[in-house]
Amino acid sequence: MTASTMKPTTESSAQGTASAAPAPLESAILGTYKRAPVELVRGSGVYLYDAEGKAYLDFGSGIAVNSLGYDDAGLKAALHAAAEGLIHTSNLYHTAPGERLAAALVARSFADKVFFCNSGAEANEGAFKIARRWARTQGDAKHEIIALRGAFHGRLFGTLAATDRPNYRLPFRPLAPGISIFERDLKELDAALDPDTVAAVIVEPIQGEGGVRVIDHGFLRELRAVTASRNIALIFDEIQCGLGRTGSLFAYEQIGVVPDILTLAKPLAGGLPMGAVLMTAPIASAMQYGDHGTTFGGGPFVASVALHVLDRLSDPALLAHVRETGAWFGHELGEIAHRTSRIRQVRGTGFIWGLDVMGTAAHVVSEAQANGLLVLTAGEYTVRLLPPLVATKEELARGLQILEEVL
Ligand SMILES: Cc1ncc(COP(=O)(O)O)c(C=O)c1O
Known part of the structure; x- marks a missing residue:
């Protein structure tokens, strides 16, 4: 791009002077996703952290992608080896x-x-x-x-x-x-x-x-x-x-x-x-x-x-963990549904669960996020839970606790 065709930056065009407060960051990414107002900067295990250092328990796994959680030592070693x-x-x-x-x-x-x-x-x-x-x-x-x-x-x-x-x-x-x-x-x-x-x-x-x-x-x-x-x-x-x-x-x-x-x-x-x-x-x-x-x-x-x-x-121990802990997780979701009367139906198996909630799922997602739990929607009224497959029972229980409070 030549100097004459280059677009001015948001800061210089909007503010004119270097001393003025910077304008809010405007994304150059096409707006096909309604992104949460959070910038994620790192992850560890089943937790993600934003730019302010706030921790989020991740029950979305990057939409069913991060099954091994974040910063996994084996995955990092495989990435380094592949880069060689x-x-x-x-x-x-x-x-x-x-x-x-x-x-x-x-x-x-x-x-x-x-x-x-x-x-x-x-x-x-x-x-x-x-x-x-x-x-x-x-x-x-x-x-x-x-x-x-x-x-x-x-x-x-x-x-x-x-x-x-x-x-x-x-x-x-x-x-x-x-x-x-x-x-x-x-x-x-x-x-x-x-x-x-x-x-x-x-x-x-x-x-x-x-x-x-x-x-x-x-x-x-x-x-x-x-x-x-x-x-x-x-x-x-x-x-x-x-x-x-x-x-x-x-x-x-x-x-x-x-x-x-x-x-x-x-x-x-x-x-x-x-x-x-x-x-x-x-x-x-x-x-x-x-x-x-x-x-x-x-x-x-x-x-x-x-x-x-x-x-x-493919590890049989991991698959057994998903089956056994997933069955427990589903049972606990049923108990929350019973206690809160804010869930119409619980569906799922293993580490994939959906909750039909009263009100909109998007509302539950944003409230959960404010309370340090990332969950997803699946349509207007269904909250979707896809925790990393490596999540322990204790980590899942912590997420359920936040979810129940939010509901
Ligand atoms: C069942 C199923 N099929 C296909 C897709 C599309 O995958 P991608 O977003 O990688 O194109 C998705 C994505 O959510 C999915 O859940």
């Missing part, structure tokens, strides 16, 4: 970390092949393309993708068409065609699942953004049976509920349903951007060179770190 190696080479060559990570995901899941990308929405977009490519091998009309009422699969054009949030969708019409939302109703789905036109159904086993709705396991098993019998791919979006959050590495393991495609992101690389699409061999075999791609996907730096994270999140 290659950062990026492109996907035109092989690198060991990506190969090892894909092999580790395959070894631990139903999948035979993995595609790496950089976010959750990108993983789901990839899943849609992969499912369509496979379905088209059975007939040119077989392309429809079906999502369910309450779903959140991302905000890119394809995933937005599969996301059940009118306010997110309406300003951006027309959305991608061939993607529709149906009720979570087997009769309706049975009629909609035409084997000649439907390529895939995508489901979050626990709808996170949609209000922490644990989808009925019987429903998922029947959906699996119907989709399998009609050669329709079943995609599980485990971007929020996967990688240990329900107390098993993958949520599908506790449901007794094996999908054809599964998407991951959020905690996969410990806070670095990474997504993954896992799939069976028959689905993978339809994809040819050039059918999909992304410059950064599965690069050596991020994959090295993800290998460490995957190892940690």
Whole structure:
């Protein structure tokens, strides 16, 4: 930028003189998020600290990302070790970390092949393309993708068409065609699942953004049976509920349903951007060179770190902690609901819980924050709790105490 085209800083343009008080900081970041008036500067364990040194117990985990909490010694060591190696080479060559990570995901899941990308929405977009490519091998009309009422699969054009949030969708019409939302109703789905036109159904086993709705396991098993019998791919979006959050590495393991495609992101690389699409061999075999791609996907730096994270999140002791402590946590939430009469319903499992509250969830979020507890919303009336998976019972109890006081 030349001097004549450079914009003056807020301070010099607004105040004119150097001695005047600085104007409030105006963010140059596009205002797509309503940010809390807090600047976070560091974290340790399950606590975050703001610029004034105030501590916050974090029950949001950066929206289900920071499963190992903050300043974790193992994660830091993995980051340092990864920085000693290659950062990026492109996907035109092989690198060991990506190969090892894909092999580790395959070894631990139903999948035979993995595609790496950089976010959750990108993983789901990839899943849609992969499912369509496979379905088209059975007939040119077989392309429809079906999502369910309450779903959140991302905000890119394809995933937005599969996301059940009118306010997110309406300003951006027309959305991608061939993607529709149906009720979570087997009769309706049975009629909609035409084997000649439907390529895939995508489901979050626990709808996170949609209000922490644990989808009925019987429903998922029947959906699996119907989709399998009609050669329709079943995609599980485990971007929020996967990688240990329900107390098993993958949520599908506790449901007794094996999908054809599964998407991951959020905690996969410990806070670095990474997504993954896992799939069976028959689905993978339809994809040819050039059918999909992304410059950064599965690069050596991020994959090295993800290998460490995957190892940690697969630890049977950690998963048992999530199951056992999560069950206790849910019970305690029920007790708070009983004592305060400020909660209409408690839903969840493991370390993912939703509370339908009286009044708005946003109000509870800001009151909790003022009292040193970070929680999230999931829609207008649901408060969402996603503590780091390493949170101890004592730390969870402290958070519950603050929550009860706030309620
Ligand atoms: C279930 C689910 N799918 C997809 C996404 C989109 O992920 P990202 O924000 O990384 O694009 C999210 C994000 O919240 C999610 O919870």
